[in-house]
Amino acid sequence: MVLATGMAQETQSLAFWVLAVLAVAAALGMVLARRAVHCAVLLAVVMLSLAVLYAMLGAPFLAFVQVIVYTGAVLMLFLFVVMIVGVNSADSVVETIRGQRVAAILVGIGMLTLLCLIIGNAAIGPAAPAGAGYSSGNLQGLATLIFTTYVFPFEVTSALLITAALGAMVLAHRERTGPKPTQRELARQRVLSGRPTPLPGPGTYARHNAVDMPALLPDGSPSTLSVSPVIARRIELGTGEFPAPPSETLTSGEVVPSDAEGEHPSDDDEHEGARW
Amino acid sequence: MVSPAHFVALSVILFVIGAVGVLARRNAIIIFMCVELMLNAVNLAFVAFARLHGNLNGQVIAFFVMVIAAAEVVVGLAILTSIFRARKSASVDDANLLKY
Numbered sequence: 572m573v574l575a576t577g578m579a580q581e582t583q584s585l586a587f588w589v590l591a592v593l594a595v596a597a598a599l600g601m602v603l604a605r606r607a608v609h610c611a612v613l614l615a616v617v618m619l620s621l622a623v624l625y626a627m628l629g630a631p632f633l634a635f636v637q638v639i640v641y642t643g644a645v646l647m648l649f650l651f652v653v654m655i656v657g658v659n660s661a662d663s664v665v666e667t668i669r670g671q672r673v674a675a676i677l678v679g680i681g682m683l684t685l686l687c688l689i690i691g692n693a694a695i696g697p698a699a700p701a702g703a704g705y706s707s708g709n710l711q712g713l714a715t716l717i718f719t720t721y722v723f724p725f726e727v728t729s730a731l732l733i734t735a736a737l738g739a740m741v742l743a744h745r746e747r748t749g750p751k752p753t754q755r756e757l758a759r760q761r762v763l764s765g766r767p768t769p770l771p772g773p774g775t776y777a778r779h780n781a782v783d784m785p786a787l788l789p790d791g792s793p794s795t796l797s798v799s800p801v802i803a804r805r806i807e808l809g810t811g812e813f814p815a816p817p818s819e820t821l822t823s824g825e826v827v828p829s830d831a832e833g834e835h836p837s838d839d840d841e842h843e844g845a846r847w
Numbered sequence: 848m849v850s851p852a853h854f855v856a857l858s859v860i861l862f863v864i865g866a867v868g869v870l871a872r873r874n875a876i877i878i879f880m881c882v883e884l885m886l887n888a889v890n891l892a893f894v895a896f897a898r899l900h901g902n903l904n905g906q907v908i909a910f911f912v913m914v915i916a917a918a919e920v921v922v923g924l925a926i927l928t929s930i931f932r933a934r935k936s937a938s939v940d941d942a943n944l945l946k947y
Contacts, residue, residue: 584849587854591853591857594857594861595857595861598864598865599864601864601868601877601880601881601884602864602865602867602868602872602881607874607877607880610877610880614880614883614884617884617887618887621887621890621891624854624857624891627849628894628897629898630894630898630906630909632906633890633894633906633909636910636913637913640913640917641883641887641913641916645883645917645920648920649880649924652876652924653876655931656876656927656928656931656937667873671870671871672871674870675867675871676871678866678870679863679864679866679867679870683859686859686862686863687856687859690855690856690859695850695851695855695899696899697848697850697851698850698851698899698901699898699901700901701898701901705898709903713903713906713910716903716904717907717910721907721911728914728915731914731915731918732914734918735918735921736921738921738922739921739925742925742928743925743928743929
């Protein structure tokens with residue numbers, strides 16, 4: 572019995588240290604990562620680690636809510652908005668306030684020192700003997716508390732949720748300012764645009780039939796029109812396999828073939844404008 | 848043996864990392880993610896203190912924090928998309944019409 576308890580404690584402390592290191596590393600990576608998508612994935616790692624830590628602390632309901640609501644819903648919403656907003660938005664690397672990052676790090680160190688002093692002085696003892704809500708009735712215990720002691724905040728929360736949903740709909744709604752173009756106008760516009768046919772598909776006559784391979788024109792030159800601008804930009808930044816096309820769409824001149832992301836941060840900076 | 852103090856210390860570290868991110872980053876979406884990290888850190892502290900006291904009140908508060916964070920994210924991201932639609936940028940430096 573004693574041996575089993577010791578084993579359980581060892582397992583618990585091992586799990587805690589692994590998850591703590593993982594969570595802190597992922598959080599640091601999130602603050603340092605350039606692209607918003609990488610940040611979102613690293614935030615998912617932090618949230619999943621925290622879910623396991625909740626389960627270790629005797630909160631299985633919160634662990635599941637963390638996975639379902641935070642990682643499942645909130646983070647997916649983040650990813651959707653990153654796809655709408657962040658993928659193409661190039662932010663400047665210029666600091667608008669001089670020395671802002673250094674000041675932020677100094678403030679962080681100060682805050683960490685202060686909070687560590689506070690919790691160091693607080694003498695947080697060992698956990699109290701687990702009450703009734705910690706055995707098998709965690710969900711029942713939470714439900715009892717929510718619907719008795721915390722019933723008024725719970726009702727207020729429902730009002731908040733309705734307001735938030737309404738606000739999101741109002742804010743995200745786009746009012747049509749002009750009349751909807753008719754099919755006749757669209758057809759006329761299309762003929763007048765100089766390209767009445769659809770854009771060429773990617774991969775035609777190329778060696779690979781993939782979306783990132785530009786179609787080859789009859790004279791063998793790649794057609795930049797066949798690749799989505801976002802993907803073309805990523806190829807230009809990444810492996811450099813995309814041959815520099817003599818085209819008007821890419822005006823940046825020479826395409827610098829950089830081997831991999833992260834190895835040449837300065838190249839990335841010049842091309843993309845890191846998302847600081 | 849892992850005591851609640853360990854969890855509180857981890858929560859402090861995560862909170863500070865999130866705060867530094869909010870102060871240092873310029874992309875509004877990433878700032879939002881750092882705010883979420885701070886909320887998560889506070890939740891961890893709540894759950895750890897609930898375990899420390901042996902009752903469930905802290906867990907209920909953490910649950911409410913989660914609900915409110917979800918609502919906040921929905922409204923915040925809606926504001927972000929509408930700003931992006933108007934100004935074609937997700938940087939917090941470009942939303943400066945009220946500055947002067």
